[in-house]
Amino acid sequence: MNILGRHILAEIYDCDAEKIMVESALEAGAEIREVAFHKFSPQGVSGVVVISESHLAIHTWPELNYAAVDVFTCGDAVNPWDACNYLTEKFKAKNMTATEVKRGIFEEPVKVVNL
């Protein structure tokens, strides 16, 4: 079994504010390609950092002290948990649960161009 990517789905509760996802991507050694954030009124933010290795995404609900975070990386150069753990620390989250999902599962070995 061959796997293209590792995708962490993190539920971060009791965090105190929105923080820059770019910092987390860089902390993990990812190469940033695009950044798109949207602030909602009166509060909350949705944002994505497209990286060479896939993406980071966040959606915050400040009224619930909750953020849904995705860290999806492909290849072996970047460990998605580095970004996830960095984020959790920066958010000063008291409570976080996360699940890693394998993405792009092939039975045979695969040769990809961009990894």
Next chain:
Amino acid sequence: MNILGRHILAEIYDCDAEKIMVESALEAGAEIREVAFHKFSPQGVSGVVVISESHLAIHTWPELNYAAVDVFTCGDAVNPWDACNYLTEKFKAKNMTATEVKRGIFEEPVKVVNL
């Protein structure tokens, strides 16, 4: 148990080309906020559509006829499967597997501002 969001992780194999994710978001009735796509050389694309209801993301590996697609929606107005099924059809994918993950699980009822 109260759930903020529904997040579909779809593995689409045997698709024939990259397609516009914006169309899928609109098809599902989502409100588009930001669009960020990056094309890799010699091939492959990574892109995200930030919607009011959360996001859609795609990463393609044309050499494998494979795309990793996320459709994450919050609230009851948009059904993420509408976007996922539309995408799968437009990609002319012969083989797709998808998993729905509940995001933002709270034991008590929650009142959110932006849903």
